[in-house]
Amino acid sequence: GENVEQHPSTLSVQEGDSAVIKCTYSDSASNYFPWYKQELGKRPQLIIDIRSNVGEKKDQRIAVTLNKTAKHFSLHITETQPEDSAVYFCAASIRSASKIIFGSGTRLSIRP
Amino acid sequence: KAGVTQTPRYLIKTRGQQVTLSCSPISGHRSVSWYQQTPGQGLQFLFEYFSETQRNKGNFPGRFSGRQFSNSRSEMNVSTLELGDSALYLCASGDQQETDTQYFGPGTRLTVL
Numbered sequence: 001g002e003n004v005e006q007h008p009s010t011l012s013v014q015e016g017d018s019a020v021i022k023c024t025y026s027d028s029a030s031n032y033f034p035w036y037k038q039e040l041g042k043r044p045q046l047i048i049d050i051r052s053n054v055g056e057k058k059d060q061r062i063a064v065t066l067n068k069t070a071k072h073f074s075l076h077i078t079e080t081q082p083e084d085s086a087v088y089f090c091a092a093s094i095r096s097a098s099k100i101i102f103g104s105g106t107r108l109s110i111r112p
Numbered sequence: 113k114a115g116v117t118q119t120p121r122y123l124i125k126t127r128g129q130q131v132t133l134s135c136s137p138i139s140g141h142r143s144v145s146w147y148q149q150t151p152g153q154g155l156q157f158l159f160e161y162f163s164e165t166q167r168n169k170g171n172f173p174g175r176f177s178g179r180q181f182s183n184s185r186s187e188m189n190v191s192t193l194e195l196g197d198s199a200l201y202l203c204a205s206g207d208q209q210e211t212d213t214q215y216f217g218p219g220t221r222l223t224v225l
Contacts, residue, residue: 089154100145105155
């Protein structure tokens with residue numbers, strides 16, 4: 001069945017450094033890849049997404065890359081700040097299937 | 113526009129009981145998805161409704177069911193509750209017309225004793 005693997009499960013980086021979270025998906029028909037940020041006690045919030053016809057997308061300090069051949073996609077956060085501390089979830093979906101499969105999450109901690 | 117709302121926010125039940133959770137999507141959104149979030153299993157897809165029809169469902173037992181009304185509001189029901197059903201239940205809405213983006217509600221924290 002469909003599966004999304006996410007690594008690492010925890011990540012600690014120095015403030016100002018970059019953080020990278022990687023995901024792989026199993027279903028080659030997946031065509032939409034959102035990333036969500038969930039702060040403690042809050043709902044998941046969409047931070048960036050990418051479609052299968054695009055290789056990279058950037059929004060200020062956040063970027064996502066997609067390698068369709070390898071079925072990999074990654075989240076890059078540059079110049080990390082304390083407010084970036086949260087759990088990040090990647091996901092993959094097939095629009096026609098109306099189903100989004102989430103990765104297991106990465107707990108990102110920013111060290112001052 | 114108002115965001116996705118869920119009621120109740122917290123619920124305590126005992127084993128064997130049943131529970132109904134409610135989700136009101138963003139105005140104009142016709143797609144509502146439900147997820148179970150637990151520390152060990154992450155976000156697990158339960159089912160998705162669009163215009164009152166269930167279009168897809170995850171790998172959960174038949175004790176988990178849902179429905180969607182003509183105003184797009186959705187309910188989720190869990191019967192014969194088990195301790196393992198304790199979780200945060202999140203719903204998400206989307207317009208499904210131009211984007212697959214889903215917007216999450218605050219969730220209902222269910223505790224089964």
